Amino acid sequence: MKRIKSFFRYDNIGLLYALPAFLYMLFFVGYPIVSNLILSLQNVTVRNLVRGSRDFIGFDNYIKLMHDPVFLRAMFNTLLFTVSCLVVQFVIGFALALLFQKDFSFARPVRGLLMIPWMIPMTVTALIFKFMFSTDVGIINYFLKSAGLITENIQWLTSPSTAMTAVITANIWIGIPFNTILISTGLTTIPLELYESAAIDGANGRQKFFKITLPLMRTTIESLLVLGFIYTFKVYDMVYVMTGGGPVNSTHLLSTYSYKLSFEMFQYSLGSSAANVLLVILLLVGVVYLKITMKGEME
Amino acid sequence: MKKLMTALLFAALLGGAVTGCSSGSGAVSATESKTETAKSSEKAATTASEKASETEKSEAAGDVTIWYYWETEGHQKALNHIIEEFNGSQKEVKVQAKYVPFADFKKQLSIGASADELPDLVILDNPDHASYAAMGIFADLTGRFDVSTYYPGPVNSCTLDGKLYGVPFGSNCLLLFYNEDMLKAAGCKVPTTWDELLTTAKACTTGQVSGFAHCSLQNEEGTFNFLPWVWSTGATSYEINSEGGIKALTMVKSLVDSGAMTKEAINWTQGDTMNQFISGNLAMMINGTWQVPTMRQEAPDLKWNVAPIPMDKKQASGLGGENYAVIKGGNEEGAVKFLKYATSEETCLYMMNAMGYISSDSVIAKKQFKGDPVYDAFVEEMQYANARGPLPEWPDISDAISLAFNEVMTDTSTPEEAAAKAQAVIDGIIKK
Structure with a gap:
């Protein structure tokens, strides 16, 4: 009795409040992850999905994937996709946030318009970009040609060397608003007095940015980059609609390749192994994020 | 304890991020679908009696x-x-x-x-x-x-x-569709052999118009349209690294390299190909029976006809x-x-x-x-x-074949290399 009472002390009552959410997560997220893990250690194909025995084959699926050139390419593509999207989105997002911090006329409506990429469904964006990157009738080749930058039309989506660039470009466009919003919010938390006193001390714009803005934005930037990483790393629809992983498997990401293995080629276990690799990488990044936010809270 | 709990909660949340949030977009992420599978099987189990x-x-x-x-x-x-x-x-x-x-x-x-x-x-x-x-x-x-x-x-x-x-x-099956006016303007007869197809397609290719195309997606649709070339040489679907298979891949390569077949076809479905044809952007295409009602309805004035697919050794089409x-x-x-x-x-x-x-x-x-x-x-x-197959592992074979002609069309492999690679996959499946 005493024990129960002591459990409901102030410290522990918080755990109790979190319990329903925790149970929900355990059931709807924990269970699928575990079952996916089990699936990846078995040998499930068309012949034994519904009936027959499912043999445990240990890590054979993972070993097989490590020797699969398409998987390795997908792995590389996913990293390339994530890093290049993150860097460019972040730089452009930061620049836009700084721009909209200044109160010029039309700043507000223009900032509102900036949110549009974020609001359009991903598949619609992907289709629009697919048209824009089309070789013969695409507007991008038209502009490049009109500007005299190219003489021959570039085969954006039909050549393995350029398709990835096209997909990354489209995804960067989508991610900019997310970066702009979070950085704008972060900027408003910096007290204006700091800039004023710096101005009195004779600091120039660049010094203000590197000595005041950036250091004070550190936690915002860290969370932003980690969240951005998670969002970008798991992108699926963009690539599925624009190229379907092609041409010649050159644009497969871990997500699209895992889908292809499971639902187009009926290699269910292999597909779930690929998905698990994706999950493990995201979990690692998640731990980093956790560290950052916890540290922030402690401060 | 608190830390652990937070960590667990976070892990769960992260899982949510991986698995969720795109249900509105039509295309569903792989992990999500798997979660759905698991979820629904779970549902099925718990509510079995219901x-x-x-x-x-x-x-x-x-x-x-x-x-x-x-x-x-x-x-x-x-x-x-x-x-x-x-x-x-x-x-x-x-x-x-x-x-x-x-x-x-x-x-x-x-x-x-x-x-x-x-x-x-x-x-x-x-x-x-x-x-x-x-x-x-x-x-x-x-x-x-x-x-x-x-x-x-x-x-x-x-x-x-x-x-x-x-x-x-x-x-349904596949045939060669041709635009009568375009062939007449180029002074060509309906091609019956591969060489004739190549010359006719080249002759019909102008600024906006491609001489020839068939759906060449890297999936079952593309395989369906490509395989008649292989069959026409006498090779089977399982003999890509044979004289016939390589000949078929080389044929497609020369069509693409000469500009007679547009490379864009690797992103065209059969429906897209048909639309290009009735819009007058294509002089010839391979397509199937089911397109005929739509073509007659959408383009009643277009003069077109069908002929057997130009052949190498024997007449062949896809079922x-x-x-x-x-x-x-x-x-x-x-x-x-x-x-x-x-x-x-x-x-x-x-x-x-x-x-x-x-x-x-x-x-x-x-x-x-x-x-x-x-x-x-x-x-x-x-x-x-x-017919393709019938074989439970046909999707894997089809994937190997479609990869092969995509590699050749995009110039990432020579016909010989592509054929050898596809054959390795096919042998791994049928010789099990």
Whole structure:
């Protein structure tokens, strides 16, 4: 009795409040992850999905994937996709946030318009970009040609060397608003007095940015980059609609390749192994994020 | 403890991020779908008793649900029309149809199979039939349905280990479509050999117009359109690294390299290819029977005709089409009853004509399209049409083949390299 009472002390009552959410997560997220893990250690194909025995084959699926050139390419593509999207989105997002911090006329409506990429469904964006990157009738080749930058039309989506660039470009466009919003919010938390006193001390714009803005934005930037990483790393629809992983498997990401293995080629276990690799990488990044936010809270 | 709890919660949340949030977008992420599978199987397990009573109820009411993937409006209307007629003609069985997009169809069937949530009847692409039959989700119709008058190719696609796991819905095959005016303007005759095709296609290629194209997607659709080249040399679908296979790949390469076949075709579905043709951007294309009604409706003034696909050693075409399959453990009786209605001569004729299909029942096929030269050409071509598979692992083989011609078309491999790579995959599957 005493024990129960002591459990409901102030410290522990918080755990109790979190319990329903925790149970929900355990059931709807924990269970699928575990079952996916089990699936990846078995040998499930068309012949034994519904009936027959499912043999445990240990890590054979993972070993097989490590020797699969398409998987390795997908792995590389996913990293390339994530890093290049993150860097460019972040730089452009930061620049836009700084721009909209200044109160010029039309700043507000223009900032509102900036949110549009974020609001359009991903598949619609992907289709629009697919048209824009089309070789013969695409507007991008038209502009490049009109500007005299190219003489021959570039085969954006039909050549393995350029398709990835096209997909990354489209995804960067989508991610900019997310970066702009979070950085704008972060900027408003910096007290204006700091800039004023710096101005009195004779600091120039660049010094203000590197000595005041950036250091004070550190936690915002860290969370932003980690969240951005998670969002970008798991992108699926963009690539599925624009190229379907092609041409010649050159644009497969871990997500699209895992889908292809499971639902187009009926290699269910292999597909779930690929998905698990994706999950493990995201979990690692998640731990980093956790560290950052916890540290922030402690401060 | 607190830290651990937070960590666990976070892990769960992260899982949510990986698995969720894109349900509104049509295309669903792989991990998510798997979660869905797991979720629904979980649901199925926990509510097994509930579900059992539900099934009983629906069987008593005699409901039959059909899944199909036709996106063409005419196809959907024709199917709905016969369903309405069937529902009106009797009281015991009530049929309803559900459209599942082609891209999602395989996924939905897989998920449904592992979660035990399938319809009672499906109309599916015939090369996939063997895979699902091997999975064990189709009812054995041997002796319950008479297919003795049907063409052997389509019946084969429904058969696995000597048992009949479905009924052919209707068939189609591929032919060369050509724009009569463009060929005349270029001063060319209809090509019958590969060399003639190459010269004719080059002659018809101008600024906006490509001489020739066929859907070359890196999937089943692309494989379907590419394989006639291979078959024409005498090689089979399983002999890509042979003299014939390499010759076929080289043929496609020279078409693309000379600019006579547009490279954009690797992103075109068969529907896209047809649209390019009727918009006047293509002089010739390979396409199937089912496009004819749409083409006549959309471009009534366009002058076009069909001819056998230009050949190397022998005439060859691809056999396409759909099969009906009854799901095991569903409302099998109701489904078979509807099947018998749908395949009866009058209903079948109506559907085949409305959809531009050739009936798989040879008795009915001979009564179709009397005097329509375009359709007669297709019916004639049926005897040269080869089936893909049937093999439960066909999707893997198809993937290897489509990768091979995509590599050649995009110039990432030589025909020899691509053929060798594809053959390694194929041998790994059929020599097991």
